[in-house]
Amino acid sequence: MRRRGKGVCLLEASDRVGGKIHTVRSDGWTIEMGPAGWLDHEPEWHKLCEEVGLGVETSVAGDGERLLLKGGKLHAIPSGKLGLLRASFLSPAGRLRLCLEPFLPRRAGDPARSITADESVWEFGRRRFGKEVASTLLDAAASGLFAGDSKTMSFPAAFPHLAAAEKKHGSLVRAAWKGTAPSDALCTSEGGLQNFSERLAEGLGSSLQLNAPVDSLRLENGQWIATSKGEALSQSQTVFSTAPAGALVQMLGHAAPPELRTFAETLVTTSLRSIPFRFDESAILRPGKGFGILAPSSENAPFLNIQFTHSIFPSQVPPGKALFRALVRGKESQGDRSLSEETQQIPIYTLGHLERLAAAEQAVARALPGLYLGGDSFFGVGLNPALRRAMLCADRICNT
Ligand SMILES: Cc1cc2nc3c(=O)[nH]c(=O)nc-3n(C[C@H](O)[C@H](O)[C@H](O)COP(=O)(O)OP(=O)(O)OC[C@H]3O[C@@H](n4cnc5c(N)ncnc54)[C@H](O)[C@@H]3O)c2cc1C
Known part of the structure; x- marks a missing residue:
């Protein structure tokens, strides 16, 4: 100013x-x-x-x-x-579940509301990457970066970049492949x-x-x-x-x-x-x-x-x-x-x-x-x- x-x-x-x-x-x-x-x-x-x-x-x-x-x-x-496919903290089933992410549809918004219904960090992780990633990586990010609880923390409020990437590209893996992930x-x-x-x-x-x-x-x-x-x-x-x-x-x-x-x-x-x-x-x-x-x-x-x-x-x-x-x-x-x-x-x-x-x-x-x-x-x-x-x-x- x-x-x-x-x-x-x-x-x-x-x-x-x-x-x-x-x-x-x-x-x-x-x-x-x-x-x-x-x-x-x-x-x-x-x-x-x-x-x-x-x-x-x-x-x-x-x-x-x-x-x-x-x-x-x-x-x-x-x-x-494709790094996470090598993650030693995920079981083979957890890694296999990750492979589905590029093929999952984006979350449907509610046309009657200007704001898409909210979703917890954990629920977002489970929906896109499976329970194992939600309970390890996403949970650790919620507590480590924001001192929050992944099950009660709002995903779009805490991670607006990722929520926007899903809206735009449908898949976060595809967004990363296109090189749109921030530095x-x-x-x-x-x-x-x-x-x-x-x-x-x-x-x-x-x-x-x-x-x-x-x-x-x-x-x-x-x-x-x-x-x-x-x-x-x-x-x-x-x-x-x-x-x-x-x-x-x-x-x-x-x-x-x-x-x-x-x-x-x-x-x-x-x-x-x-x-x-x-x-x-x-x-x-x-x-x-x-x-x-x-x-x-x-x-x-x-x-x-x-x-x-x-x-x-x-x-x-x-x-x-x-x-x-x-x-x-x-x-x-x-x-x-x-x-x-x-x-x-x-x-x-x-x-x-x-x-x-x-x-x-x-x-x-x-x-x-x-x-x-x-x-x-x-x-x-x-x-x-x-x-x-x-x-x-x-x-x-x-x-x-
Ligand atoms: C330990 C710690 C580590 C963090 N690490 C990171 C990190 O690595 N990277 C990152 O991006 N973010 C990090 N954050 C978050 C980041 O520091 C804050 O989100 C950001 O600094 C908030 O800035 P702000 O201006 O909103 O609030 P504040 O920095 O809290 O500033 C608010 C100001 O308002 C003043 N104030 C309050 N009431 C009044 C009043 N009545 N009259 C006049 N003045 C008043 C306060 O004295 C204060 O100076 C961290 C936070 C903490 C606590």
Whole structure:
């Protein structure tokens, strides 16, 4: 928006910018306590990084080079077009069932509804690839990537790219054969993600207000007034909120439409913690190669996923050292305790998310003109959906 000459005022509750992005740097280690990077699906990241004078670092190991924990053992998740047919965690019957996928019809939509009826991640996996793939790979992806339960998590809300690929090509295997599968490279900005948010914020100058938790947002004579601790901080025609849905409802008070309230009340969230484990390479038997480890819920693993940072972004680890980053739920605490105390809330999109979202969005557009919804409560968990939504709203705001 600043690029287009629009004035922007950013009100941030905490004492730093970036939200869940939080990088700790010391003695040659760059440790991400929140997101590790973005998947290389959005060219806009490269433009933005260039604009703030930062290079983009692309992962050495691809997101596809993962291991799967099954039966207490680690199995490679084979990549490539027919890779899964070699997967050692699938039985011969499970692999045979996979071969049917290109011949199955796409899911029939309901013509009476604008939104296709929802489907869980597990049900999608069972329908297209069979029960074995649903209970291993799809289940591990739901918990490892989104801390969710594959049987209650909405597939189209959590994996919109895959849902769109099925709609377009009918089969995901055929979509992969046509080379339309998105890149699985993870990217970060030079020196870690926080460098990026700090550089962006520098350009805001005095329009950035830290330690400014908005407690009330009200519309008066076509102007939005944001106040914090009784003091009006800003007045504007439009507001783009990336606060969690519950916080936004509180700010709006009685003006919050019932659909937005219902959305916030039904949104499931969980607390996550990223725990770094730092080693001398010589002190470990097998320095992990590849991207990391996922585990289906049947394994009852004490982690949601583990990333091998030294093999993903070697520049973030001093020479001769290894860094494993475990993502765990809530309070489980091991590893480097000095760094692992920070928990963060993330939403989990359960069945019906897209329908509740559409109702909330329509109600907000009707009742609260000039308020734009954003943030991971609504439009996708991850840095890519955050960027996409921000770009879309910036366009809409600049064109009104
Ligand atoms: C441990 C962890 C690992 C992750 N790993 C990845 C990953 O590798 N790749 C990926 O793409 N995604 C990852 N994610 C998800 C990703 O980090 C988030 O989806 C994304 O950062 C959300 O951005 P956001 O702007 O929606 O929300 P946030 O980053 O949470 O920002 C919201 C901001 O609003 C502020 N705020 C809240 N209330 C108020 C108020 N009343 N007044 C003013 N300000 C307020 C908050 O202080 C915060 O700064 C991870 C998440 C976690 C927790």
